[in-house]
Amino acid sequence: MKTVIIGAGLAGLAAAYRLAESDEIVIIEREPEPGGMASSYSINTPDTGAYHIEEYYHHIFAGDKELIALIDELGLGDRLEWQRGTTGYYFNGRIYPMNTPFEILRALPLVDVIRLTLLVLRAKAIKDRSPYDNMTAREWIYDTAGESVYNNFFEPLLQSKFGDNKEKVSAAWLLGRVQIRSNRGTKGERLGYMRGGFNALIEAMADNIRKKGGKIVNGTVSQIEVADGSVQGVVVDKEHIRCDRVISTVVPRVLEKIIDTGLLGHNLDISYQGTACALFGLTERIMDDIYWLNIKEDVPFGAVIEHTNFIPASDYGEHLMYATSYFQSPDSVLWRSSDEEVIELYLGGLEKLFPGFREKVKWWRLRRDMDTAPVYEVGYGKKILPYVTGIKGLYLAGMFSQANYPERSMNGSVVAGFKCAEAVKEGK
Known part of the structure; x- marks a missing residue:
């Protein structure tokens, strides 16, 4: 069976990694190198020599158990190190460290610190976030900790993360964010x-796929060909490539340009x-x-x-x-x-x-x-795209997948690729 994967980001590489032993895999990537949002710069100066550093911080x-297990599986476990990630908050013309209770007390009024602490404890105790998909983060913060905590602490964070959309963001996203980011010790x-950068992970995945017979081809997909409700192939730079299955990892806006969305049976209205x-x-x-x-x-x-x-x-x-x-x-x-x-x-x-x-x-x-x-706005949970579509042989995986909600991550993209590969193997 021949499977074409559109996009060589983490989700596409993860799907290919799991399918390459059983399928003929062709990954189509528009950028010169694989990696997507996890790509790295290659820096080489007379002063420093050569090294890799991520284009977006990671x-x-x-x-992130699936990603950690994958790193180990690829023989890169000795490169993974755990460090202290310290944080600070710039306002009123100065930097306030925000790692210890004492530092937070220096940055915020005592009553806000107490309310913020109670908010975090309450957020961590919530197991089912789905009911909070229908209310805004602002509403939940106001109800839980009050207006001052929102204005002094959360509003600038939401502004930097979502800009003009900050008041549309769901409480479910905020809860997930707090739960993920609450793994703090006394120092950070x-x-x-x-060490050496996540470029080593991308290269190891790509090499593994190639060793199993898979191909990573540079090009741009202009059409996913469908007939009688089934995938027939793709058009890449005017060349027709026949295949049995397609896994698309591109964002909904791009997917809408390369397929008749009326055939999908799913709403692509994700901002x-x-x-x-x-x-x-x-x-x-x-x-x-x-x-x-x-x-x-x-x-x-x-x-x-x-x-x-x-x-x-x-x-x-x-x-x-x-x-x-x-x-x-x-x-x-x-x-x-x-x-x-x-x-x-x-x-x-x-x-x-x-x-x-x-x-x-x-x-x-x-x-x-x-x-x-x-943009994880109110009601986003109902817009999450499934791995299996209404078109036979067409699968979806990416930041829009369940694995990347309520917060996107490298691990979420790897899980999305793995889950999609499982669906392919099960013939769903």
Whole structure:
């Protein structure tokens, strides 16, 4: 049986990894290299030598059991290390560390700290999040902890994550987020990272697929061919490729362009937002032991991630920092501007937070995508796309899958690919 997989991101690679022994696999990827949202830059300078660093910042959680098992299965377990991920909050012109109860007390009024603590405890105790899909995160925070906790703590986080859509986001998403991000000790959050970067995981998956006879082909799918309710093949750069099955990992907006959606039997009305993520190579450290900085300030990005406050700068020979923002429309200045214009905007904001930042920049890279994350708005749980569609031989896996709700992750994409492969094997 021949299976074409559209997209060589984690979901597509995971599906291919599980199917390559039994199926003839062809993965179609429009980018030059596999990886999708988990792709990496290859940096090579006279000062540092060669290394890989993710185009979008990544780390994993202790509960990401499928991803951890896959890393072990590929013989990469010795590269996975668990580090302390420290966080901070920038407001009123200064950085407040937010890792210990004492630090949080310094940043927020005592009554807000008490209410925030009770909110976290209540969130962690909720097992079934489905009823909360029908109310907004704002409503639940107001009801549980009050307006001050929302304004002082959650509103800036929601603003940086969802922009103008922040008041549409469901409480179910917030509960899942709190539950995932509550694995904190007395000094910070325990997070995992592969020394040398997650590029090694992508390469190992791709090599494994190729060794089993699978192919990863560069190209763009313009049509999924369907006749009599069954998949017949795909059109790739005007070439017809016959196949028995197709696994599509592309976002709904793209899927709508390559197939008659009336045949699917599923609603593709899922809103996505884009991301503009800048990476800076720096001559020196910027923040004092803060990995992740959330920001309540008038700057064009919502978070700063100093990667080399998480993984030692000695791994790279230089210091690395991300500045990132989500945007909700193709009309956003972060999408329609040139790379240089976006970087200049970011540099202006970084100078505001860290005077003299510009002089420390050695180089920069910018990655932008229109559809990087679903907007987990009220009612999103009913829009989740199934692995099996109404078209025989057509399967779906990606950020829109159940495995990536209520929060997307590398693990969620791997699980989505595995679940889709299981459905294929079962002939559903």
